Each structure stands twice: as C-alpha cells, then as structure tokens.
Amino acid sequence: MDDALLVVLLLADATVRVATPLVLAAFAALYSERAGVVDIGLEGKMLAGAFFAAAVASSTGSPWLGLGAAVAASVALALVHGFACIIHKGNQVVSGMAINILVAGLAPTLAYAWFRQGGQTPLLPGEARLPQVHLPGVEALSGIPVLGPVYRELIDDANVLIWLTVLLVVATHWVFTRSRFGLRLRAVGENPSAVDTAGLSVTRLRYQAVVITGVLTGIAGAYLSTAHGAGFVRDMTAGKGYLALAALIFGKWRPWPTLFACLLFAFTDAVQVRLQGVPLPVVGVIPVQFIQMLPYVLTVLLLAGFVGRAVAPRASGVPYVKER
C-alpha cells in the first residue's frame, strides 16, 4: 500500500519537475500568441536562457545573476523577433525559425569560447544553483498517513522556480480574465484594427506581449540549466520549445487547459522512464519511442479536429498594417 503511494508520489514529483519548463514556455507563448504574434522561437529563447544562466552562475557563483542574465538574453531575442514581426512586418514563422537556428549555433560557440569545455559550461556547484524551498514541519507531519508522505515527497523541497511557476499560472489566469491589460492583449490578437480604432497602440501592446514572452522563456531556460540541471550542455532544450507550443495548441490557447496539457505531456515522459522494458497487460512492452511521440501525435489529431477543435487567435501570424 505504502509502496504504491510512494510510486505515485514519485511519478507526480517527476511530472511536476518536467512540466515546469514546459509550463513556463507554453505560458510565454500564450502571451505572445494571444496578442497576435506567433512564436516558434521558444526553443531558441529557452536555449539562450539556459546558456546565459549557467554561464553567468558559473562565472559569478550567483544563480540569481544567472537568472537575470537568462532573462536579459531571452528578452533581447524577443525584441529581435518583435523588431522583425511588428515593425518590419516580417514573416513570424521565419523569424522564429531563424532565432532557433541562430541560438542552436551561438550557445555552444560562446560556451566553447568562454569555458573551453566542448560547448558546455562547467558543472555548477550546489550554491550556484537555484535553491529549493525547504518547508517547516516535515518531521511533524511525517507520522500522518498519506498527508505526511505527500507533504514530504511532493511539496517540500520544491525548487523556487516551481513555486514561481505556480504563481505565474494563477497570475496569468487573473491577467487574461480580469485585468485591463490582459483584455487588451486578447483583443489585439483577435481584432487589432478595433484596438487601433479605440486609440490603443497595437505596436506597443504587441511589444509588451513579446517582452513578457522573453522574460518567461528566459526563466524556463534558467530552470533547465541551474535548477533542474547543473550546467549547460549542448542542445539541452531538446525540443521542449516545440513541445510547449504543442501544449499551447492542445490547451486551445487558454491558461488552464494549457497547464493541463503540459502536465499530461510531462506525465507521459515520467511514465515512459518508469515503463522502459516493463511488459504491460494486453499490449506487452511498448517501445519508448511510441510513448515519446504521443504528445506530437495528440497535437496533430487535435489540430485535425478529431479531438475537439483548436481555434487560434484570429489575428495571430498576421502583421498589423494600418488602413488595410
């Protein structure tokens, strides 16, 4: 009984840890895409964040400076994206792709020049990594069945960025349903000319959205290299940016369903690690690769309308031109 509970808790814990960067990146894209700017450059911005977080944390010993550097680098890339898509009405998909490829080359190049360790940063010591939040009362509660283990395994000693992500989810819900800024962002993604007519600057709103995207992807990258991992390694995002995008689509561009999709994807990943080589009833051993491709297949099916319908913000991907 207790063993089963422990397995469930360990799975849940792994799910939360894998889901955190996905949630951060997917919510980052939520801001951008609800404002009408398509962002497939999440991968690149996360990778830049991961590199600068680890590089600065390694050089200065402070994970907080690393976090700051990650956010700065990621926002800089977001501004490039904004410059191309908002000011110059460039193709948003091409711009996102360019940023992904650029950073995939730039991060190891800089890492090599900086640390001379084959395109990665040195292993970070404990104090250069973002800390976990130790909660009081673990011993006191550990005697209580169910609640004790849940508190000990799942809630205590979670990374500070996991808590930040929880806050972000709640705040995002509030922003998009209650705040004036959020409602305007949504409007600018659906009908920019109406927003323009109302006397608000489409350019300004979209820039604000893109900068928020940069901040959040930077944090997501920092989580990968200085909280979850202990240093930057080449291609450490490994498609998480695209997976986050898939989660956003799966969540139909809404906060709570997007969170759910991230947790689902992360859960398949956690299960996949546990299921390797374990025969299941009826189907036998499922090859890992099939579980890994599940999120992508689900997204394709969803987009094809076989599992509900995902409707993107109407103006997403379309540069706004006054007086069209």
Added chain:
Amino acid sequence: MAQDAAQGMTGRGFGRPGDVPGWVGYALLPLLNLLAALVLSGLVILVIGEKPLDVLALLVTEAVGYPEAIGYTLYYTTSYIFTGLAVAIAFHCGLFNIGGEGQAYLGGLGAGLVGLALTGWPWPVAALGAVAVSALFGAVWAAVPGWLQAKRGSHIVITTIMFNFIAAAIMTYLLVDVLIRPGSQSPETREFDPGVWLPAMDRALGWIGVAIPASPLNLSFLWALACCALFYLFLWRTRWGYEIRTVGRNERAAVYAGISPARNIILAMAISGALAGFVGVNEIMGVQHRILLNFTGGVGFVGIAVALMGRNHPVGIILAALLFGVLAQGGGQVSFEYPTVNRELVMVIQGLVILFAGALENLFKPRVEALFRRRDGRTAHG
C-alpha cells in the same frame, strides 16, 4: 503569411510610380541581406576572439581552394538543392514546409530499404529504385500534413514540426529495434552490397577518363541539377505548376478560376516531400551506404534559408545552396584550424542569413527602392 515570402520577387506592383529595376529585387537586396548577416557573423567571431577576415579567408580556401574540397562542398550543395527546392515549391503554393528534416529522414529510410533489398542487382536499378522509393516515402510524409491543412484546416507549420518529431521517433524505433544489424550495438543497419552503391563522382568520371580526387560527391549531384530543371519546367511551363502558383498567390482567385486549392496544396506538399526525400539518395545510397541515426543533421532547416536566399527560383537555389555548401565544408575545416571556433559557427551564420533574408527582408527594401524611384523621378522630370 507565407505568401509574403513566396512573392520575394516583387518590386513592380501596380500603381507604383517609378519602376524599380528587377535586379534590385533578386540580386541587390539578397546581397545586402547576406552582407548584413556576414557582418554580424564577423562580430560573433570577434567576440570569441578571432580575426573575422582571417577566418573568412580560411573558410573560402578550405571550401573551394583545391579539388578535393570542391568535391566535399558540392556534396553538401546537393542535399541543400533538394531541400531548398522542397521548401520553394511549398512557398509557391503559399505553404511553409518546416518538415523537410522529417521528410528527408524518411526518404533516407526508403532509399535504404531499396539498398538493403536489392543485394546483387546492378547499381542503375538500385539507383532508380532508391529515387522512386525515397520520393514516395518523402511525399507521403509531406502529403499527410498537406491533406490535414487542405481538408481539416490544421496549420501546416505546426503539423510539419510535429511530423519531424514523429519521424525521428519512428526512425529511432526502427533502427534500435527492427533494422539494426544483428549483433551490433550501434543503431544502424548493415552496410549495403557495394554493387548497389550510387557511384561516387570520381568513379563515374573515371569511366570517361577524367580523373578527380575522391570525395563524397556522387551521381545524385547530377540528379539535383536535373531536379532544378524539372522544377523550372513544371512550375512555369505546365498547367499544374500554374495552378500551384495561382493558389499560392491568391487562393480565392484560384477558386473563382475553377482551381481546387485543396488538390494543389496536397500536390505541392507531395512534390515538396519527394524533393526533400532525395536527400536520402545522396546521403544513404551515395555516401553512408547504410541507414543510421540523424544522418540529416539539419538539412531540412538549411533548405529554408536556401529557398529564401534563392528567391524560390531554381537558379537562385543553386547559387544559395552553393553558398551554404561552402559554409558547411569551409566551416567544418575552420573548426580544425582554430581551437576557439567549432562547427556550430556555421549554424550562427545560417540563422543570421534566415533572419535577414527571410524575416527582415523588408529592412533595406523600402530605402533601396525609394533610392531608385527618386532617381527615376528625377530623370522623368528632367
């Protein structure tokens, strides 16, 4: 949205005073964008502590300075021509095919299965079979997203990205669990029978008495050039090509003209996938002679840059593919000579070229065009 990129050769719209000469659109602006990308790449080289001009000089020498290097450069160029054409035909239909990577990967599977199956057959049969089956595999892998876009309204950019990941997972499964050489640890198939290998160019030219040094360059280079010619004839000289371009320019007008957008979207994607699949012929039948993991190494993404730089025209694509071939070969060699430079520097340059030639293509355009219009205006008014 891909239409903007597809219509790269604008510059002479209706009602615009003072025509801008055509070469501004397809020569001067791409060169300016390329220059901007190179200047920024130079800055990156400065940042990591090397001299940009020295690196550039070495890069060019190592790419085209001696016959063997040219062979390697053209071998990279071959794959880039295939993926560049693949991205370009989708662009002409108003579609953005990011799935070149997955399509090339499955094309390689198709070519490889032919290589494995046809042991003992003469190589021309194997070559034809590899071309046909790799085209089929690539076409199917691209036509499904095409069908989903045309009939179910799912976004082609997202589905092709997802299909890249699905292709990677399938290939890993096949190579680890199914096709792996018995008794082997590394996930790859057995080597094909040497009789079915696509002859390398040095061997092929040896038959007619021309001696060149050995390199991975093989006969698929000629097939790539043939594809360029076929691409031109198809797109600008046949009815089907006309229909595809019409759908890309204006879907609604196409419907009024009795052209089915759905049919053309699927057709264009199938051709696009087939072209990307030919990467498998070059890599698997021409060079590796076995199916192995990740042999595509980003060629699908480079294809985007090639198509954008080449303005979606076969001649431009050959030139752009040559440029990226030089970068790939020269960049790889530079990383041997300079301890601080590694191969990824090439990706930095590729990314910057995509950024400037694709996303920021309007950066210099208004100013340069205004310059030419003003000059025209002045001469008109005397």
